Amino acid sequence: MLLKEITIQNYRKFKNESFSMADDVTLLAGANNSGKTSMINFIGSIMQNGKTPFLISDIPVKLSKQWVDEVYDIFMSCFNESQDTLSTVESIVNKLFITELTSLHSDVIIPTTSIRFKIDYNANDDIRKFADFIMDLNPENKSFYFEYSFRPTKISFGQALEDNFNKLYTRYKKIKALEDPTSKIDQFKEILLSIYEASILEKCYFSDSDYIDKVEIEVSVFRRLFNFKYINAGRPLDDQGTGNFKSLSKNMIELATHNEKLGPLLENLPDQILSPIQDAKIIDEVRDVSVKSLSDAVKTIDKASGGNTGNIIIDIDINEDTITSLLNQITNTKYQYEGYFLNESSQGLGYSNMIYILLQLETYKRKIDPLLVNLFVIEEPESHMHPQMQRVFGKYLKDYYLQKKIQGLISTHSGEMVRLTEMKNLRVSRPLDHLESKIYDFSTFKESLSGDTTLDTFYDWFYEIGFSDIVFADRVILYEGDTERLLIRKLLTLDTYEELSQKYIAYVQVGGAYAHKYSKIINFLKIKTLILTDLDYKKDAVTIEAVEESETTNATINSYYGESKRDKISYST
Structure with a gap:
């Protein structure tokens, strides 16, 4: 069972948006305040137990x-x-x-707020629950x-x-x-x-x-059709500054409790622990010190209250839960490095974040149910990680989902995560204005290129170079060389361009022979774009007169102006 499509209507910034879900990992990218987090939280609250929190502000x-x-x-x-x-x-x-x-x-x-789910199955799936x-x-x-x-x-x-x-x-x-x-x-x-x-x-x-x-x-019937796990961006990590300790150790114990070999050991352990405690007569000493002296006071007070209080006793109750609690208290995750043992918090929050997510994935993997829709959602896995670590971990996550056959949804505002994702698996949330956002499904964009081999190859080739910047950008500037970029940077320091300087601008270096190929993506995302390119007259024009009579050979100029003028533009124009 796979979740194939989600449609969200009249929820916060989304009026009527649909996007498809990949069979493995779907990446939902977007800048802050684009609505991606609120949408994922909404999906999660619907698939989990309890009343879904819904306020008038959600409309x-x-x-x-x-x-x-x-x-x-x-x-x-x-x-x-x-x-x-x-x-x-x-x-x-x-x-x-x-x-x-x-x-x-x-x-x-008010028009209904709704979310729609399309779930697909194949001929080999057991659909008894559906x-x-x-x-x-x-x-x-x-x-x-x-x-x-x-x-x-x-x-x-x-x-x-x-x-x-x-x-x-x-x-x-x-x-x-x-x-x-x-x-x-x-x-x-x-x-x-x-x-x-x-x-x-x-x-x-x-x-x-x-x-x-x-x-x-x-x-409740609907929710029982999903095996849903959600790790939000505010996940607990080991941080002495916030008083958060041993979070990784606790998750490792939780993971171990699902191991079939550990179960029988835990069942026999209570009796093994209880026996030496009884032999040492520890409980007898505790009774003598505390219960007996306390009982005398209780009996005295009891006479004034009708004598219905009863006697105080002390007993030991050791079970699997108390054993697990004990393991949590005495187990410490450490990192061994060149003979030194470093505490859990020694590696920083980025490393702890990575280990925490991996532990959650391993635990979830053991709970996958082929009769249900299994969906594992991670919000901003790149938290606390520097770019290189984001890249390595992102690649590992992508491979993990694929190998373990887990369907996932990952939200991000990391360019490194976008670069690692196949274009067909990318969904982008972009604000149209302060009150409305739109989701762009790149599986449909990729399909639109399938009939143009040259353009399809171009986007595969340039995907990692400047594409991720375009995804998050408010404006795009395509330029040919460093001189243009330096000039633009300088211009943006002027008071005249103060408003523009506050926007996120994607600078994409590309020659005039190729800049027009970005028109598909620019039109798809509806991003305002400036193209700086050379006029490029014919190479055999060596005199001023010949240059003035020449026509531009710049493919980008001819593509944009040629479409509107339906004619090549002469250099003199």
């Missing part, structure tokens, strides 16, 4: 503001009718939600479709409105009493949004491929 700001501005007049008009609480609530709800009398109108609510969710009986369609949504119902909204009615009505009366009620109107709208938040229900469905014909299922 795109444009949608929530549009809704509250639209329904304000509806609420005010219903309050103006001066009915009792229940009648006013009913009147408002009937205006917002479809009823028999208003069946020609759609609900006046069999109940087959919607399409076409044997050629080997996919399951699920939708997880967040929206209010007529009943839940009515209940939330009734619970907050007095607070809302108080603001209404103040608005009517003031000549300039602006601040009270804002407060009124804030309460409306809090009512909306309180009314949101999470629901899950399996559906057809168009997500139209849907059947509701229990959230």
Whole structure:
């Protein structure tokens, strides 16, 4: 079972974004504040146990503001009718939600926040746990479709409105009493949004491929279809500065407990430990020192409380849990180097981060269930690592996922991680503005090059040189030589270009014969780009007159201007 596609609608910065999942590792790259972390957290909270945290702030700001501005007049008009609480609530709800009398109108609510999952299987997969969710009986369609949504119902909204009615009505009366009620109107709208938040229900469905014909299922049933593990960027590492100790040792013990040889040893160990403790009469001494003296005081007090306290005794309970706890306390991870033993924290957080992730992967590998969708997610594995270490570890991670046949999703803002990833496995989250982001699926971009062997080869060749910078850039400058780059750097120090200097600019050195080949990626990512290139007149033009009559031989100029002018541009132009 493999997760093949995710579609996210109306969640924070994402309006309606889809991206495919690779069979091995999908890399989600993006700059800070591009939305990638919030999206991964959202996916993780849906696939794990417990109520998914969902707030009004998780709804795109444009949608929530549009809704509250639209329904304000509806609420005010219903309050103006001066009915009792229940009648006013009913009147408002009937205006917002479809009823028999208003069946020609759609609900006046915020568009649903949802996330959709397409799960594929092949002929050899055991689909017993998914069999109940087959919607399409076409044997050629080997996919399951699920939708997880967040929206209010007529009943839940009515209940939330009734619970907050007095607070809302108080603001209404103040608005009517003031000549300039602006601040009270804002407060009124804030309460409306809090009512909306309180009314949101999470629901899950399996559906057809168009997500139209849907059947509701229990959230817990949906979650049992996934074996999901998520390592977030705030993972615990051994750091004496924060009081975090022996995190690697604890994870090594956790990994060892899954070993089939360790189980029988742990079962016999409690009796082996208990026997010498009893022989040494340690418990008897403890009783004499503590329990007996304490019992005398208890008996004295007991007389005043009715004599129902009972006697104090002391006993030893040793089991597998206490043994594991003991192992955690007495085990220390150390690094041996040239005869010296260094503590766990001696190698720095970057190294500890790497070991921690590897331990989590090894533990997860032992829990893989072929009947489920197994997905291992890592947020920013490059944390605390210098570039060379990022590169080596990134390559190891890529190979590990592939060899162990683990489907993974990795988020990153590391250029080194991007360089290591095949283009077809790359997904990029980029902000369109402060309120909206878009996800660019490079598997579709790679497919678009398949008919052009030359261009496909070009992107494979130049992928590691300047491509990763373009992925994260706000602007791109293509230039031919170091002189141009030095000039641009100097210009950006001028006050005139202060705004531009604050943006992340990708400098890509490429000759004029090749710069136009970047047009595909520039257009795909919709990045504003400046190209600095030579005019390149014909080599046999050796006089001023011949140069002026010459046409440019620069492929980039001819490509861009030629397309718009449908003619070659002369040098004199």
